[in-house]
Amino acid sequence: MGEFTKITEQTSLYDHLENMTTDEILSNMNKEDQKVALAVQEVIPAVSRLVDELAVRFVDGGRLFYIGAGTSGRLGILDASEIPPTFGLPHERVIGLIAGGDTAIRKAVEFAEDDTQQAWVDLKEHDINKNDVVVGIAASGTTPYVTGGVKDARKHGILTACITNNPGSPLAGSVDIPIAVNVGPEFVTGSTRMKSGTSQKLVLNMISTALMIKIGRVEGNKMVNMQLNNNKLVDRGARFITEVLNVDMDKALALLKKHGSVKAAIDANK
The missing domain is CATH 1.10.8 (Helicase, Ruva Protein; domain 3)
Structure with missing residues (x-):
């Protein structure tokens, strides 16, 4: 794959942040955040295709795996963890995996994201098969743990998708269904926990909620299968x-x- 522009690393549209008043910092952050939903709107066709493919597989007992590192991995785990209480499905139907394992949910594990083979090892522990779907999440679109994982999954005939913030990235080129949300440079240069992370959360909400509606876990507009645990x-x-x-x-x-x-x-x- 040829060179691509890593938008997530481009210089912020704002400078001298330390000289801004608190109101200026917050107003400018908000100005940037308002761009996120519009960027997500652009990728709805790709999200729609993924949801339809997932729905077919879920009816036959398929599962959804999210793989990611750092913030991206945590967001995948967050979305997966909300499926059982919200929609009443067993926790093993939507599974979030993070580079470095569960320790990395709270504390960064050094160099865990640099292993191109570990994601497939992690996926095999769950007996992944062709009825499942793997969604790699990486703002940069270059995280080795994620790109390696989707490539291995695809090699084994498993449908793959990704959520990234860099169109044209290696990750986007390695999956069947790329979802590339261009939110532009971050307010703090390179801090992808900001707009990039927000866009990932929005897309994850769309994927899992639309899927649950499609497979009958919602009636009317009600969460009729939610767990009654409080x-x-x-x-x-x-x-x-x-x-x-x-x-x-x-x-x-x-x-x-x-x-x-x-x-x-x-x-x-x-």
Whole structure:
């Protein structure tokens, strides 16, 4: 692959940040953040293709793997961890892997991202197969752990995609479905935890939420399969039932307790 412009490393549009007032710092950051959603809008066709491919595989028991390093890896783990409580799927259906292992979620592991073979080792521990999908996340589009992982997965006939902030990067060229969000230079030069990370979070929300809707984990606009593991969620679930079945809150809570989930309570009493 030829040379590409690493947008994430380009010099900030702002300088002498240390001389700015607090309001100026925050206003300029906000000005940059407003560009993110518009940049994400540009990649919706690619995200849509990925979601449709995922939905077909999920119906047959397929899984979604996110692989990343640093901030990107943490964002993948965050998205994966929210699937069971929000949509009631087992935790092994969407899995986030980070270079350096679970230790790296809280503390950077030196040089872990530089190993081109470790991601495939990590994926094989989960018995990855052709029914699964691997999404590599790397703002730079050059992280060896991620590029190596998607290349190995693709070699084994597994569908691959990526979320990157550098169009034309090695990562984007190594996957079946590249999602390259061009958010421009960061406010602090090279600090991809900022706009790049925000764009990754938005795309991850889109992928997993759209997928869960497509495979029937949402009804109407309600999280009918959410886990009821705290009082707030029990209350929310009961309110969903009151709206759908037109019963009072006490009756809704009783139905929820009896059936164990919003979906089961609604299905049994329609």
